[in-house]
Amino acid sequence: KGYKKELNKCFQCPASAFVLKLNANLKDLNATNATNATARVQQLQEEEEEPWYVKERRIERHKLRMAEFESMTSAYKILNDPDTKRVYEVQGMRGIQGKYKPKFEDPLKDPVNLEMAFKTGSFKIDFGFKEGQQKSTGNVHHNIKIPMIGFYTGFHMDVGIVRGEICPHCNGSGAAENAELLSCPDCKGTGKQTKTTFWNAAKHRYSKHRAKEFTGYETTLVVNCKSCEGSGKLASEPCPRCKGKRTIDGKVTVTVNIEPGMLEGHAFTFKEHAEQIPGVTSGDVVLHIYSEEHPDFEREGHDLVTWQNISLMEALLGFQREIKHLDGRMIKIERNEVTKPGQSHEVLGMGMPIYQKPGEFGKLIIKLNIVFPERIAADEERMKELRRADERARMRRQNRFSADDDDDDDDDDDDK
Numbered sequence: 001k002g003y004k005k006e007l008n009k010c011f012q013c014p015a016s017a018f019v020l021k022l023n024a025n026l027k028d029l030n031a032t033n034a035t036n037a038t039a040r041v042q043q044l045q046e047e048e049e050e051p052w053y054v055k056e057r058r059i060e061r062h063k064l065r066m067a068e069f070e071s072m073t074s075a076y077k078i079l080n081d082p083d084t085k086r087v088y089e090v091q092g093m094r095g096i097q098g099k100y101k102p103k104f105e106d107p108l109k110d111p112v113n114l115e116m117a118f119k120t121g122s123f124k125i126d127f128g129f130k131e132g133q134q135k136s137t138g139n140v141h142h143n144i145k146i147p148m149i150g151f152y153t154g155f156h157m158d159v160g161i162v163r164g165e166i167c168p169h170c171n172g173s174g175a176a177e178n179a180e181l182l183s184c185p186d187c188k189g190t191g192k193q194t195k196t197t198f199w200n201a202a203k204h205r206y207s208k209h210r211a212k213e214f215t216g217y218e219t220t221l222v223v224n225c226k227s228c229e230g231s232g233k234l235a236s237e238p239c240p241r242c243k244g245k246r247t248i249d250g251k252v253t254v255t256v257n258i259e260p261g262m263l264e265g266h267a268f269t270f271k272e273h274a275e276q277i278p279g280v281t282s283g284d285v286v287l288h289i290y291s292e293e294h295p296d297f298e299r300e301g302h303d304l305v306t307w308q309n310i311s312l313m314e315a316l317l318g319f320q321r322e323i324k325h326l327d328g329r330m331i332k333i334e335r336n337e338v339t340k341p342g343q344s345h346e347v348l349g350m351g352m353p354i355y356q357k358p359g360e361f362g363k364l365i366i367k368l369n370i371v372f373p374e375r376i377a378a379d380e381e382r383m384k385e386l387r388r389a390d391e392r393a394r395m396r397r398q399n400r401f402s403a404d405d406d407d408d409d410d411d412d413d414d415d416k
Contacts, residue, residue, distance in 0.1 A: 137275045139283045146258065148291040148299065152326050152352060155258040161285055164275045165250030167242035172278030174246040175235030184234050187225035191232035195221045231278075246278055256287060261355035264290050264299065297326055302362030303351045307369060315339040315370045323366070325350070331364070339368050 047055070078084045078096060087095045146155055166172040175181060183189035196219070224230035229246070238244030254270050266289050274283035291299060298305045304326060310319055318336040325331050335345055344367045351362025 135280045137277055137280055137283045139286055140274045141286045141288065143288045143290060144256070145290050145292045148294045148297065149326055150258050151262055151264075151291055151299070152260060154260045157256050157258075158253050159256055159287065160251050160253050161270075161273055162249070162251050163273070164247040164277070166276045166278055167239060167246055167248050169241040170239035170246070172246045173235065174239055174242060174244040176237040176239055179235045179237035181233040182236055184225055184228040184232050186227045187232060189232040191225055191228060191230040192222050193225050195223065247276060250276075254285070254287075256289070258289060259355065261302070261353035261357070262289065263301070263355065294326075296324075299352060300365075301352075302354050303365055304362065305365045305367065307367050309369045309371050310339065312370060312372055315368075325364075333366065339370065341370055343368055 047058075050058075078088050084096060142161075144159065146157065149155075167174070170176070173181070184191070187193050225232070228234050235244060239246075242248050252273055254273065256268050258266075268287045268289070270285045270287070272282040273285040276282050296306055306323065308321075308323070316338060318334075318338075320332070320334045322330045322332050331347070331350060333345065333347065339345075344365050347364040347366070349361045350364035354360040354362065
């Protein structure tokens with residue numbers, strides 16, 4: 001009887017059922033607790049009598065319910081807090097767990113970071129070059145077309161590149177020989193200008209002060225000064241040759257050597273041949289070589305493709321003919337088999353040369369088009385005989401049908 005007070009605290013615990021089995025005649029217990037405990041005892045007895053597979057199913061259901069309860073609890077905790085809710089909407093559970101790693105440092109290149117920056121209202125974007133980074137004018141790409149024979153036999157050509165070059169008279173300063181360099185009044189000699197803008201979605205309903213409290217963001221851009229082009233200095237007298245622009249129009253010539261068998265789009269890179277700007281490294285000029293359209297041939301990798309029309313007799317009996325190759329020589333083609341519509345004839349070793357593999361060539365593919373005759377010529381007398389025979393057959397059919405109709409009429413009269 002010393003543990004009767006403890007029973008009032010643990011009637012819902014499975015251990016209390018075991019205690020009640022030993023103390024079934026207790027009379028000082030609360031009636032409601034005793035009823036609940038008795039029901040629990042009956043439930044445990046029924047569970048002990050269940051087969052093993054029923055017990056396993058009950059355990060699995062219990063685990064699923066506990067998992068659902070835990071997920072609902074964690075979801076409530078995340079969505080109830082505004083900060084964690086904002087992180088979850090942008091980065092998901094990886095952001096909540098601290099496992100999210102952005103792919104790019106620049107938020108403009110990472111949509112997740114960009115969305116997170118807009119929703120939180122604070123982000124930093126660096127435009128242009130960072131401190132310590134070597135500046136460059138950027139690479140320039142050009143496409144050049146040459147005759148297809150150039151890819152077959154080899155080809156070299158001189159290409160003139162028009163670009164801006166540093167003025168040799170003022171050496172890129174933009175000032176005359178005896179001129180002074182003064183501080184730029186627009187940027188105060190810093191070479192940079194700051195532009196601050198404010199964007200808000202409620203500008204038509206609220207003032208700027210109130211709109212900032214509700215929605216919107218403020219951006220600050222630092223750009224090069226347009227007056228001094230980022231140098232921070234202006235000349236008292238401009239250079240007479242470049243008129244203060246620091247660069248002049250120039251031209252540089254480069255030589256392009258196309259080797260036999262090079263593929264379409266082969267790139268030739270010329271280092272630091274792009275635009276010249278004082279204090280900035282010139283970029284590269286990249287020339288991509290392509291072939292012009294040929295009236296008789298097309299290129300497919302290392303293969304040459306051409307088209308030929310053949311007659312119906314040549315398709316059935318075979319043919320022999322000569323084809324003028326890309327380099328002007330005549331090639332004899334012989335085919336001794338039946339040609340079906342859509343078939344092609346291949347000649348090994350007569351295609352384009354393979355790049356950096358001397359003596360190796362692709363295939364010459366001849367796509368054959370069968371030209372069918374519009375009509376078949378026949379002897380005139382024979383055609384007349386065929387027409388007369390057709391007319392006699394037609395008359396016989398008509399006579400047979402009329403005789404059948406007469407027999408049907410006679411049968412009807414006999415029945416009457």
